[in-house]
Amino acid sequence: xxxxxxxxxxxxxxxxxxxxxxxxxxxxxxxxxxxxxxxxxxxxxxxxxxxxxxxxxxxxxxxxxxxxxxxxxxxxxxxxxxxxxxxxxxxxxxxxxxxxxxxxxxxxxxxxxxxxxxxxxxxxxxxxxxxxxxxxxxxxxxxxxxxxxxxxxxxxxxxxxxxxxxxxxxxxxxxxxxxxxxxxxxxxxxxxxxxxxxxxxxxxxxxxxxxxxxxxxxxxxxxxxxxxxxxxxxxxxxxxxxxxxxxxxxxxxxxxxxxxxxxxxxxxxxxxxxxxxxxxxxxxxxxxxxxxxxxxxxxxxx
Ligand code: PSU
Ligand code: MN
Numbered sequence: 001x002x003x004x005x006x007x008x009x010x011x012x013x014x015x016x017x018x019x020x021x022x023x024x025x026x027x028x029x030x031x032x033x034x035x036x037x038x039x040x041x042x043x044x045x046x047x048x049x050x051x052x053x054x055x056x057x058x059x060x061x062x063x064x065x066x067x068x069x070x071x072x073x074x075x076x077x078x079x080x081x082x083x084x085x086x087x088x089x090x091x092x093x094x095x096x097x098x099x100x101x102x103x104x105x106x107x108x109x110x111x112x113x114x115x116x117x118x119x120x121x122x123x124x125x126x127x128x129x130x131x132x133x134x135x136x137x138x139x140x141x142x143x144x145x146x147x148x149x150x151x152x153x154x155x156x157x158x159x160x161x162x163x164x165x166x167x168x169x170x171x172x173x174x175x176x177x178x179x180x181x182x183x184x185x186x187x188x189x190x191x192x193x194x195x196x197x198x199x200x201x202x203x204x205x206x207x208x209x210x211x212x213x214x215x216x217x218x219x220x221x222x223x224x225x226x227x228x229x230x231x232x233x234x235x236x237x238x239x240x241x242x243x244x245x246x247x248x249x250x251x252x253x254x255x256x257x258x259x260x261x262x263x264x265x266x267x268x269x270x271x272x273x274x275x276x277x278x279x280x281x282x283x284x285x286x287x288x289x290x291x292x293x294x295x296x297x298x299x300x301x302x
Contacts (some may be wrong), residue, residue: 005097008117009070012058016118021055021299024069024114024122024152027079027104029288030059032087032266033125034281035273038079042285046123046292047076053296058119058298062088062108065100069117079104087262089142108146111154111225120213120302121153123295125288126160126190127227128265129168132251137260147225148175153213153302155295157230157287158188159196162268164245165195172227179227180212182294188231191238191272191283199229206297212300230294235288238279246275 015022030043039295046285050057058070061079068075079085086103088096090112094102105113107124114122128141141163145155153301159168169187180201181187189195209228216226249273250271254260259267288290 003066004071006067006113006116009058009068009072011056012070012117015056015080019302021296022058022119023050023053023055023292023295023299024110024119025050025057025059025282025292026107026110026122026124027059027061028087028106029125030079031082031085033269034284035080035270038281040077042288043076046288047130049289049292050117050296053300055296055299058114058117059102060105060113062093062096062105063102065097065102067093067097067113067118069113069297070091078102087266089262090146106141107143107154108141111143111150111152112147115150115152116270118153121155121295121299123155123288123292125156125284125291126158127154127156127168129159129165130163130171131164131264132164134164134167139260139264140148142240144168144171144175144177147172147177147227148225150225151216151223153209153228153295154300155230155291155298157190157232157291158229160265161192161243162194162250162265162270164270165189165218167198176222176224177227178212178216178224180209182209182228182230184229184231187229188229190287191232191243191280192240193231193234193237203228206301210300210301211222228294229300230291232283232290233257236283238276238283242276242279246272246280249275
């Protein structure tokens with residue numbers, strides 16, 4: 001029999017067949033967003049958090065040309081350690097599949113593959129969006145476009161603070177993506193509890209997120225996403241002064257070294273980890289853990 005175009009792990013396929021809760025997890029954060037060897041621990045830990053929350057984890061990636069939803073222990077290890085593993089947005093899926101390549105999936109590719117498999121909720125750190133300097137570079141993450149046409153709920157700590165955050169929020173509005181704050185009136189700032197930007201909608205419980213998901217289905221219209229913006233706890237955020245200082249250095253270094261395209265986000269995140277002596281990593285992890293916990297609770301409530 002030929003290999004199906006997308007392969008679900010047995011556990012994920014069973015859970016979806018019987019209507020049990022499943023949470024999708026992206027893999028680019030593991031391969032390109034976090035330093036080794038911590039990244040493998042984190043990949044396992046996030047799957048554990050989903051299980052503790054009463055759901056089945058489905059980490060998504062492309063291995064040897066096969067898009068996979070739900071990875072086993074060895075697969076997860078490949079994502080965390082394989083040298084030269086690609087970073088795949090949605091547009092790269094066909095190229096990777098057609099050519100037998102392997103890669104980790106970003107939010108755009110993960111959202112697509114998760115929704116296609118019938119998964120309704122997914123957790124990440126921070127969304128991609130509009131990069132600073134967009135008036136000359138036009139670098140806007142494909143995450144935004146995919147979320148404007150994919151029916152999925154994404155739990156994130158807002159958008160990465162390396163971006164032009166107001167411009168990204170504006171694009172989410174233009175592209176009709178529903179955005180709600182989880183127990184906050186202010187848009188989260190990824191490493192920071194708040195970006196300082198106001199939000200129009202606030203929810204208090206996973207049940208309220210599930211109610212919005214139900215309403216999306218009943219109302220119909222374009223298949224847009226729901227973004228649940230869940231801030232890193234104030235006590236675990238990166239010191240804002242340190243954040244602003246090191247981010248300014250990172251942006252300057254990216255300019256000097258002419259880093260651009262898909263390499264820019266990993267470059268800036270890595271610079272922040274080094275420049276803050278690992279403190280940005282701890283804030284990033286606190287955010288991702290919280291998002292994963294909340295994603296499980298929403299899936300159980302949905
Ligand atoms: N969240 C994190 N770390 C990351 C990412 C998200 O905490 O590394 C990844 C996601 O995969 C997201 C990608 O889709 O960064 C955005 O990359 P770009 O700006 O090139 O679209
Ligand atoms: Mn980009």
